[in-house]
Amino acid sequence: MTPSASTHIESLRAAVRYHQHRYYxxxxxxxxxxxxxxxxxxxxxxxxxxxxxxxxxxxxVRVGGLIAERFEKVRHPxxxxxxxxxxxxxxxYAWRERLRRLLPAEEQAKLAYVVEPKFDGxxxxxxxxxxxxxxxxxxxxxxxxxxxxxxxxxxxxxxxxIPVEEDxxxxxxxxxxxxxxxxxxxxxxxxxxxxxxxxxxxxQSPSLLVVRGEAYVTVADFDAFNRSQExxxxxxxxxxxxxxAGSLRLLDSGISARRPLRLWVYQALxxxxxxxxxxxxWDSLAYLKALGLPVAAEARxxxxxxxxxxxxxxxHWHDLRARLPYELDGMxxxxxxxxxxxxxxFTGKDPRWAVAYKTGGEEAATKLLDITxxxxxxGVVTPNAVLEPVAIGGVTVSAATLHNEDYISELDxxxxxxxxxxxxxxxxxxxxxxxxxxxxxxxQPWQMPSVCPxxxxxxxxxxxxxxxxxxxxxxxxxxxxxxxxxxxxxxxxVVGFGSRQAELFVEQxxxxxxxxxxxxxxxxxxxxxxxxxxxxxxxxxxxxxAKSRPAARLLTGLGxxxxxxxxxxxxMAAYPDLPSLMAADVASLSAxxxxxxxxxxxxxxxxxxxxxxxLIAKFAHLGVRMSGDARVAAEGVAQPFAGLTFVITGTLxxxxxxxxxxxxxxxxxxxxxxxxxKTDFLLAGEKAGSKLEKAEKLGVAVVSEEELRRKGExxxxxxx
Numbered sequence: 001m002t003p004s005a006s007t008h009i010e011s012l013r014a015a016v017r018y019h020q021h022r023y024y025x026x027x028x029x030x031x032x033x034x035x036x037x038x039x040x041x042x043x044x045x046x047x048x049x050x051x052x053x054x055x056x057x058x059x060x061v062r063v064g065g066l067i068a069e070r071f072e073k074v075r076h077p078x079x080x081x082x083x084x085x086x087x088x089x090x091x092x093y094a095w096r097e098r099l100r101r102l103l104p105a106e107e108q109a110k111l112a113y114v115v116e117p118k119f120d121g122x123x124x125x126x127x128x129x130x131x132x133x134x135x136x137x138x139x140x141x142x143x144x145x146x147x148x149x150x151x152x153x154x155x156x157x158x159x160x161x162i163p164v165e166e167d168x169x170x171x172x173x174x175x176x177x178x179x180x181x182x183x184x185x186x187x188x189x190x191x192x193x194x195x196x197x198x199x200x201x202x203x204q205s206p207s208l209l210v211v212r213g214e215a216y217v218t219v220a221d222f223d224a225f226n227r228s229q230e231x232x233x234x235x236x237x238x239x240x241x242x243x244x245a246g247s248l249r250l251l252d253s254g255i256s257a258r259r260p261l262r263l264w265v266y267q268a269l270x271x272x273x274x275x276x277x278x279x280x281x282w283d284s285l286a287y288l289k290a291l292g293l294p295v296a297a298e299a300r301x302x303x304x305x306x307x308x309x310x311x312x313x314x315x316h317w318h319d320l321r322a323r324l325p326y327e328l329d330g331m332x333x334x335x336x337x338x339x340x341x342x343x344x345x346f347t348g349k350d351p352r353w354a355v356a357y358k359t360g361g362e363e364a365a366t367k368l369l370d371i372t373x374x375x376x377x378x379g380v381v382t383p384n385a386v387l388e389p390v391a392i393g394g395v396t397v398s399a400a401t402l403h404n405e406d407y408i409s410e411l412d413x414x415x416x417x418x419x420x421x422x423x424x425x426x427x428x429x430x431x432x433x434x435x436x437x438x439x440x441x442x443x444q445p446w447q448m449p450s451v452c453p454x455x456x457x458x459x460x461x462x463x464x465x466x467x468x469x470x471x472x473x474x475x476x477x478x479x480x481x482x483x484x485x486x487x488x489x490x491x492x493x494v495v496g497f498g499s500r501q502a503e504l505f506v507e508q509x510x511x512x513x514x515x516x517x518x519x520x521x522x523x524x525x526x527x528x529x530x531x532x533x534x535x536x537x538x539x540x541x542x543x544x545x546a547k548s549r550p551a552a553r554l555l556t557g558l559g560x561x562x563x564x565x566x567x568x569x570x571x572m573a574a575y576p577d578l579p580s581l582m583a584a585d586v587a588s589l590s591a592x593x594x595x596x597x598x599x600x601x602x603x604x605x606x607x608x609x610x611x612x613x614x615l616i617a618k619f620a621h622l623g624v625r626m627s628g629d630a631r632v633a634a635e636g637v638a639q640p641f642a643g644l645t646f647v648i649t650g651t652l653x654x655x656x657x658x659x660x661x662x663x664x665x666x667x668x669x670x671x672x673x674x675x676x677x678k679t680d681f682l683l684a685g686e687k688a689g690s691k692l693e694k695a696e697k698l699g700v701a702v703v704s705e706e707e708l709r710r711k712g713e714x715x716x717x718x719x720x
Contacts, residue, residue: 383404581607
């Protein structure tokens with residue numbers, strides 16, 4: 001290794017980073033494609049000649065190629081929260097008044113707001129340590145996400161080191177500078193809004209920086225990718241958001257590297273090692289931009305005196321949406337002062353200091369080409385509209401829900417009608433009504449088919465219900481959906497067993513009922529294309545591990561009406577095992593806390609059927625756990641919580657909910673899922689929501705984890 005080679009390689013890396021930043025972030029290339037390619041190839045050549053100078057931060061490592069077995073879990077250093085929605089000017093003024101009531105008079109006058117696009121992509125959390133990108137994760141549940149660092153490293157807009165070099169090294173490149181965007185405010189003629197962020201020269205690189213951003217794909221790149229996929233007979237994606245999310249969650253980062261992914265950063269979660277960190281969100285955006293991170297220009301700051309202008313500005317967000325190259329699903333309004341954000345705090349899972357501004361949906365008229373039906377996992381047969389494609393809010397809609405047979409009949413919706421369609425909640429399209437004044441006589445009334453379109457079984461509509469059912473549990477379509485749900489996260493959580501496996505194994509005749517999941521023909525599967533030894537071994541181990549899941553998970557997976565995961569936990573807390581539950585009648589079930597007559601009747605009716613009882617017996621024969629999740633008191637541990645009922649809510653400082661549940665049960669207590677007059681204590685952590693409100697209303701004692709631990713060896717006068 002010679003000093004000249006080392007210096008030259010570092011200079012080339014600086015130049016490539018600089019030009020990538022200009023191209024991908026600033027959209028202002030300083031070199032032609034041919035010139036950049038020559039620069040990049042020279043760097044690749046030198047790195048190949050000097051492997052001892054290899055660096056994970058080199059721009060040449062973006063090609064990916066790492067294959068992940070599964071994504072490891074990452075606990076976020078701060079909650080990654082969702083936002084409450086507001087609709088229209090009235091909601092905005094009400095939000096402002098709530099803020100003012102929560103702040104002292106001298107703070108109210110200092111209120112200011114930042115309005116930003118609400119990107120429609122995949123939320124990611126990025127970690128930089130000493131200027132190097134070291135970790136990237138999905139949002140997950142807001143507390144724990146998935147480590148997708150190798151995939152994020154392939155996103156060329158994301159700098160692997162910060163600050164991005166201010167010049168292109170020794171190649172005669174102009175200095176990189178953060179220029180002020182002086183475009184005027186949005187109006188009906190413009191595609192972007194004004195921003196007056198001041199340049200920040202020589203930004204200090206934090207020792208630790210954690211930021212939140214959104215991975216996305218431009219509409220043009222998405223359309224081009226789908227066209228290419230269609231030409232090659234490959235899978236296409238429904239929309240840019242799904243495409244971005246799917247591309248970043250691929251197990252092969254080499255495939256991710258070939259996807260046209262981009263990224264915006266819009267919030268700093270943690271600053272460490274900065275002498276004078278930004279005091280406002282607006283300045284945070286400017287600082288992040290100065291570090292070289294991609295920050296969208298479509299943002300604007302308003303003082304409290306300008307709130308009327310802010311509301312007027314929001315009313316035009318669709319003008320902005322229609323002209324931007326990427327998709328939005330609203331606008332975000334944040335209190336600018338970080339100190340005021342901290343003072344305002346949170347309510348439930350939402351920050352009080354920020355809201356997402358949305359409209360109630362957009363409408364368009366189009367032709368109803370056909371009405372088809374789909375069989376769900378519970379056997380419900382749902383009619384769906386096949387529409388002549390129409391653009392609504394920047395999204396092409398070609399299908400919509402029609403709810404049920406009565407909905408179609410009451411509105412007199414006919415095949416061939418021109419119908420009014422709305423993207424309800426800006427997400428799910430639905431048919432609002434027909435436009436009979438546009439009929440020409442060719443329209444045809446529709447009726448629910450008399451037999452299942454999949455299996456031919458006669459359909460049934462129970463008296464007093466609007467839903468129609470296929471009652472054939474062996475219906476292939478229903479069975480696929482049932483298996484999908486059974487192995488999903490809410491039920492037995494079988495890692496590596498998804499919708500494709502459910503469809504394939506049912507189609508191949510490996511699965512005729514849910515218990516067949518536990519006795520698959522592994523030798524046959526191992527001989528199938530795509531199922532190598534390692535994959536089969538992992539799937540088999542995951543299925544075997546699922547046998548030990550608590551019985552509440554098995555009960556959830558059965559798909560009994562009204563019995564989701566929360567209800568299943570309540571039910572199994574009242575019975576020691578599934579055989580005991582199967583022997584219960586409606587009266588005894590209804591007497592249990594949290595189980596009403598509707599749930600009790602549904603359970604009794606399900607277990608009264610001989611095929612269902614045979615299914616449970618088959619599970620037991622195959623070694624699937626039948627017992628409940630209640631834990632017996634730990635031997636040698638005092639029982640201060642004996643006879644007491646707890647409910648757990650929120651995020652605890654050190655214990656997970658499962659760990660807290662074990663702690664309580666080992667000391668004789670009982671943990672249930674819902675607060676009632678019979679609840680003795682609510683164990684509450686951060687972001688406690690409706691359960692805390694209900695406990696306060698009922699006068700249930702609320703305790704912290706610290707209080708629970710401190711008094712875990714004894715309760716005096718029934719109080720912690």
